Amino acid sequence: MMDPELASAIAATLAGDTESYAAVVRAFDDELRAFLARRCPNATVIDELCQDTFVIAYQRLAGFSADKGSFPGWLKGIARNLLLQQVEARERDTDRLRRLERFEIARARELMATDDSQLTKLRGCLGKLPPAYRDLLDRRYRDELPVSDLATALQRTASWVTTTLQRARDALRDCLRVPEIRS
């Protein structure tokens, strides 16, 4: 069942109140970005695809029916189509891609059929991290500090920062691999 506030925002948007759509964007931006982040190896393209998805969804909002599926699922369907176009464009130049990019495109293809973003689980795993790891990740991702600046701020070597960041990510990866137990 759709959240009443979301249903209200969609109805207001369809009635001509464009600004009501901001509530829709705000409600699903994180989930959509996480969905794209797992499949798209490029942060800038993630930004663009996310925005394009919301614009297309706005244009096609009247065509959404809660009977046919969830709203986030519908959004991800739009995002998936846009992402597929990007992937195909990149694949046309496969012989010029670097090895890492080729592997990332293959991974995107592998995940294309799924809807999982792992966002909820990741947030749970972040809550279980040791404070020192969590602090480092916050500085790196929330404050957007490059490794060199982090090393200066923490009075550590760049090598220490990269290694510790990787340990924090390894801990998260191990946590994400633990199967969820649902009641």
Added chain:
Amino acid sequence: MSGSERLIALLELRRDGRAQPADLSEIDELLAQSNEVAAWAVESNELHRLLEQALRSPRRRDDAVEAAMRAVRALPRRSAASRVMGTVRGLDRRRARRARRGRRRVIRLFAGWTAAVAVIGIACGIWAVSQSGRGDPATFASGDGARIVRAGAESSLVAGAILATGDRIACGPGTATLTYADGTSLELLAGTRIEVQAGPGKRLSLPAGRMTAAVAPQRVPFAIATPHSVATIVGTRFVLDADVDRTRLSVNEGIVRIERPAGPGLDAAVIDVGTGHVAEARAGQALAAHAVEPLLSFDFEDGALPAHFAAGIPAAPPVAGGGRWCLAGTPEPQWAPDIDVVCIRRNGYVAFQDGLRCSLDFLVSEPVTTVGVMIYDANQGQNYGTEVAAPEPGRWHHLEFEFARLAPYLRSGERMAAGDLLDSLYIVPHGAVKLRLYVDDLVIWREVP
């Protein structure tokens, strides 16, 4: 450092956008060791991107929502999806056209020469004359790779060299600076050629190139001859730019008189160009001064990527240029927003108006077939662009264009309309797989009659 530690460090460098081509090649080599290593790196990157989104700051969240809403408010127009694919389709069409268009472009360019005869005479006098310019020799102050031809013998120029009548100077890959004892200074763009001429005071010829001058008050006017004109300066600051199509004058300080003689279909014209104004002598175009309204200007001297830019990495110029910093990109054949240099961030619109212009300096590290500039018109869902053919690698080039003259890439015959919202100004070289593109001094302004 072990192989895995090295790979971790290189991946982190890549995430910060600071990996050099050699670093990227090293990543490829390390990943080639086994598929397990590659799978680990892909998973590590995936988690990195997920964290980027999950931990982004509230400000970033607000910015993202606002950006999406700006795009929505710009509707009803064409689907934003055409922006993504439109650029790709536009590039494909351009590639197909490029081969057959090359020869025609050269013919058109030189045909334009014959009609573009204009003479600029410059005379100005707004400061008290206080110093003598008579007999001042020029000193070569700086400039990587500059050469001098004196009495038929060519040699490298070294800083501090005194220039004499008859000397011919060719700038190297960077800008060069000449100074005079009275404080007058001339900055010559890479590739510019000048010759020291005989006569009273300061006299030079400028066969081709671009010169930015700050001229101290002169008792004897400073004379600069171009293929189409002689400029005489009493004391002012200006930029004189001569190429095959036109001569363009930008006056930063003082008053300049431009004189164009009568020609086929053209009446003689004389105008005064004042501070903050420009004038251009071009075939088939009325000679008029236009006021300059600056909109955006970037010299990157703070070493940071300006907020208006969607992509580009602040970097030290590969050859001496106008400053300590410029912007670098590592473009690939596709128009890719992560690795190109992209000005006017998506939805950071500039509204099209008549007289809207842009100029920038660029340098490519390897030979390329073209350097293209392309912008997206959000109202039309159309890409417009232009390109420079085969710029010499390793030296700075100056590119200036008027938005109204850009060619439509997706649907021919369309033109920008007043008020159209423009964004995503890509600057991309084509025709080389591995290269670096450097951009500096990007300026967008409007010229108002």
